[in-house]
Amino acid sequence: MDLPRNPTRAVNIGSITIGNGNPIAVQSMCATHTQDIDATVAQANALVAAGANVVRIAADSKPDAAALAEIRKQTTANLSVDLQENYRLAEIIGPHVDKIRYNPGHLYHHEREKPWQEKVKYIVGVAGDSDCAIRIGVNCGSVDPAMADKYDDDDSISPMLESALDHCEFLDSLGFQRYCVSLKDSDPQKVIEVNRRFAVERPDVPMHLGVTEAGMPPDGIIKTRIAFEQLISQGIGDTVRVSLTLPNSRKPEEIDAGRQILADIAAGRVRSFVDFQLDTLNIISCPSCSRVENEAFIELAQDVKEMTAYAKDHAITIAVMGCRVNGPGETDDADLGLWCGPTVVNLKKGPQSIGAYGYDEILPRLKAELDKLIAGREAA
Ligand code: SF4
Numbered sequence: 333m334d335l336p337r338n339p340t341r342a343v344n345i346g347s348i349t350i351g352n353g354n355p356i357a358v359q360s361m362c363a364t365h366t367q368d369i370d371a372t373v374a375q376a377n378a379l380v381a382a383g384a385n386v387v388r389i390a391a392d393s394k395p396d397a398a399a400l401a402e403i404r405k406q407t408t409a410n411l412s413v414d415l416q417e418n419y420r421l422a423e424i425i426g427p428h429v430d431k432i433r434y435n436p437g438h439l440y441h442h443e444r445e446k447p448w449q450e451k452v453k454y455i456v457g458v459a460g461d462s463d464c465a466i467r468i469g470v471n472c473g474s475v476d477p478a479m480a481d482k483y484d485d486d487d488s489i490s491p492m493l494e495s496a497l498d499h500c501e502f503l504d505s506l507g508f509q510r511y512c513v514s515l516k517d518s519d520p521q522k523v524i525e526v527n528r529r530f531a532v533e534r535p536d537v538p539m540h541l542g543v544t545e546a547g548m549p550p551d552g553i554i555k556t557r558i559a560f561e562q563l564i565s566q567g568i569g570d571t572v573r574v575s576l577t578l579p580n581s582r583k584p585e586e587i588d589a590g591r592q593i594l595a596d597i598a599a600g601r602v603r604s605f606v607d608f609q610l611d612t613l614n615i616i617s618c619p620s621c622s623r624v625e626n627e628a629f630i631e632l633a634q635d636v637k638e639m640t641a642y643a644k645d646h647a648i649t650i651a652v653m654g655c656r657v658n659g660p661g662e663t664d665d666a667d668l669g670l671w672c673g674p675t676v677v678n679l680k681k682g683p684q685s686i687g688a689y690g691y692d693e694i695l696p697r698l699k700a701e702l703d704k705l706i707a708g709r710e711a712a
Contacts, residue, residue: 335598336567338531340538343510343570345465346410346430348385350512350570351538357385357571358590359540361414363580363620366396366403372622373406375583380409382584383591386571388412388433390622392657397424404428412467414621416657417441419451426462433467436495437474448476449502456508465510467540468499472517473662488517488665489526493533500534512570513537516544518616518651518662520559527559531568538570545575545616545651545662548637552576553589560593561602575619577633577652586619613644616666617652624654625674628691632677636670639695646706650698668701670694681705 340351350357360379364371366389376387387409391397400413401424412431415422416438426432434455439448459466470492479491496513503511513534515526520543527539543559546552556574563569574589596602617633633652640650651666653659659671659678669680676688679697689697 335564338535338539338567340570341509341536343465343512343538345386345412347408348410354570356564356569356594358383358587358594359386359388359412359571359573360384360583360586360590361388361390361573361575361619361621363583363624364622366391366622367399369399369402369406371580372399372403375580376403376407376409376411378584379587380407382587384409384584384587386410386412386431388414389429390414390416391421391425392416392418392623394421394424396622397421400425401428414469415455419455422455422458426458426464429462429464431465431467432459433469435469435471435474436499437471437476440476440478452499452502453506456503456506459510460508465512466503466508467512467514468496468503469514469540470496470516471544471658471662472519472522473544473658473664489522489529492517492526493529496530497533500537511537512540514540514542516542518543518545518555520555523559524562527563527568528566531566539568540571540573541569542573542575545618545653547615547617548577548633549585549589551615553593556589557593557596557603561597564594564597565602577617577619577630579630613640613646614649615640615652616649618654618658618662620654623657625656625672626691629654629672632670632672632691632694635695636698639699640702643702643706646709648702648705650702667705668698670698 337353342349342352362372362375364375379387391413411429413425413429415434439451475491479495483490517523523543543556546555572590574586576586615637649666651663651669653671663669663680664683671678677694678688679686
């Protein structure tokens with residue numbers, strides 16, 4: 333079945349081209365420590381063997397950047413680097429990768445010293461000099477606070493959308509067109525809405541689709557499928573990632589899942605999940621990456637899912653995140669949130685911190701909070 337495709341422009345990422353009717357590319361991200369060069373090369377190659385068209389790797393420090401230069405020598409994968417606040421690392425990394433992903437929500441820090449436009453101009457300069465594409469990666473849990481303040485608290489879509497559109501306009505003004513955009517949320521319905529609205533405004537910009545923190549399979553695959561079916565059937569999406577919480581040895585399953593969803597949509601095997609609502613227990617968990625602070629994170633996410641199964645009929649969201657970089661922000665909207673540090677797990681109720689507990693103490697603490705939450709709702 334020929335799917336309609338938005339008339340996006342072509343963007344080269346290493347050996348592939350996305351947009352302009354090219355096949356939808358499938359991506360994943362290494363969850364190994366970037367400085368563990370052997371492990372990262374092995375994982376990048378395993379992802380490529382599974383069919384990954386692009387492999388993303390996080391770089392948070394100069395040693396990470398140096399490792400990427402070595403990784404580049406040992407793999408033919410099309411590499412994308414994930415930058416956070418450390419945008420200046422782009423200069424070291426640019427020559428060794430094919431794409432630079434930055435998050436607009438991570439560039440507002442120290443705004444008075446340097447406005448985001450100057451930082452983006454710098455990244456664009458590096459990308460131009462290094463023959464790299466750029467992804468403007470907007471994430472629900474880390475939107476520029478100034479942008480969020482412009483809208484009602486219950487409108488999380490508009491700040492993401494405006495942020496993406498502003499950055500597109502700015503890159504356009506610099507004459508840089510080799511970019512794509514992603515707008516990710518852990519709620520598939522919000523992913524559908526924000527990407528649809530963006531595509532109406534900028535049908536020319538290639539889009540990378542994903543449901544962030546979708547969690548473990550099979551739930552994480554189902555959530556992602558819901559969003560992809562709706563968007564891709566309408567011509568939206570040039571590259572995709574299925575983000576799943578998996579141990580490193582199973583990371584290629586993200587690629588298998590992405591390819592399967594695309595194959596099903598292309599064959600018309602679309603299941604109708606339009607009325608899907610998160611009205612039951614919803615465990616969201618990050619897919620992990622090199623920033624995970626304790627290897628026990630994956631097991632913890634699995635234990636949380638098993639321990640909380642008794643609450644399956646309650647409309648409660650529990651978030652489990654692997655690190656301090658995104659964990660604190662991305663647990664704010666959950667009813668209960670856990671984000672992992674090296675030796676303790678931080679427990680939150682909405683945006684409020686409850687305390688930090690050892691890995692062997694956290695499950696009973698979480699259960700106590702979950703029981704209180706359920707009892708409070710039943711009494712209301
Ligand atoms: Fe990586 Fe942290 Fe995001 Fe998990 S929450 S994927 S560990 S950055």
